Amino acid sequence: MFIVIEGIDGAGKSTQAKLLAKWFEEKGYDVVLTKEPTDTAFGKLIRRLVLTGGREGIIDGARISHEAEALLFAADRAEHVHKLIKPSIGAGKIVISDRYFYSSLAYQWARGLDLDWLIDLNRFAIRPDLVILLDLPVKESMKRINGRSIKTEFDKIVELQKKVRENYLKLAERFPEMKIVNALASVKDIHNDIVALVEHELLKK
Numbered sequence: 473m474f475i476v477i478e479g480i481d482g483a484g485k486s487t488q489a490k491l492l493a494k495w496f497e498e499k500g501y502d503v504v505l506t507k508e509p510t511d512t513a514f515g516k517l518i519r520r521l522v523l524t525g526g527r528e529g530i531i532d533g534a535r536i537s538h539e540a541e542a543l544l545f546a547a548d549r550a551e552h553v554h555k556l557i558k559p560s561i562g563a564g565k566i567v568i569s570d571r572y573f574y575s576s577l578a579y580q581w582a583r584g585l586d587l588d589w590l591i592d593l594n595r596f597a598i599r600p601d602l603v604i605l606l607d608l609p610v611k612e613s614m615k616r617i618n619g620r621s622i623k624t625e626f627d628k629i630v631e632l633q634k635k636v637r638e639n640y641l642k643l644a645e646r647f648p649e650m651k652i653v654n655a656l657a658s659v660k661d662i663h664n665d666i667v668a669l670v671e672h673e674l675l676k677k
């Protein structure tokens with residue numbers, strides 16, 4: 473089974489991904505908890521060329537073109553899919569990924585790239601069984617990640633994150649595997665909502 477957790481920056485993805493991995497492990501499943509950008513050479517290159525200086529790097533952007541940025545994320549993903557995700561699923565493991573190609577669609581689309589081009593570029597990426605979209609108002613996510621960004625960039629970050637949130641919600645209408653979860657709730661309630669969706673998915677297997 474392959475599960476992806478998506479959402480804007482600070483939506484609670486890594487918190488929920490870890491809780492879900494623990495839930496599966498306690499049930500005796502073999503779990504691979506992973507993320508994008510990855511920790512491989514491609515992921516490191518992305519952090520250096522795209523995310524330099526933390527989130528500010530994404531904002532003042534254009535250290536490299538947005539197309540090059542999308543291609544780098546896709547290259548990192550190709551390695552991720554072929555070296556980790558596919559083999560782990562093949563070995564019967566539960567794969568949980570904190571971000572996947574939906575992040576490229578939501579963020580690089582928000583950068584002005586063409587959505588259909590982005591979908592084509594990521595066509596190699598196998599579709600997950602379930603995508604949990606943690607939906608949160610940007611005001612709340614900014615409170616949660618306050619301190620991670622330079623104050624002068626705050627307005628630009630808020631604008632980008634608002635666009636990204638809207639994009640995710642539009643994507644959820646197009647991709648049936650995406651299920652929206654209210655991320656304003658408590659950590660425990662969100663976890664329970666996610667478990668309910670996962671149990672529903674497990675029943676289909």
Ligand SMILES: Nc1ncnc2c1ncn2[C@@H]1O[C@H](COP(=O)(O)OP(=O)(O)OP(=O)(O)O)[C@@H](O)[C@H]1O
Binds near residue numbers: 479480481485
């Ligand atoms: N439901 C929640 N209510 C309040 N705070 C939360 C909740 N879930 C997570 N947090 C807190 O919000 C912050 C961001 O959470 P987390 O790192 O899990 O988000 P993320 O989506 O993985 O972030 P990023 O995209 O920036 O990596 C952390 O300090 C975390 O403890």
Ligand SMILES: Cc1cn([C@H]2C[C@H](O)[C@@H](COP(=O)(O)O)O2)c(=O)[nH]c1=O
Binds near residue numbers: 508530
């Ligand atoms: C996979 C992926 C990520 N991004 C952006 C989204 C975030 O702002 C950063 C990653 O930060 P995190 O704290 O490690 O979640 O990268 C993107 O724009 N496109 C992508 O495909």
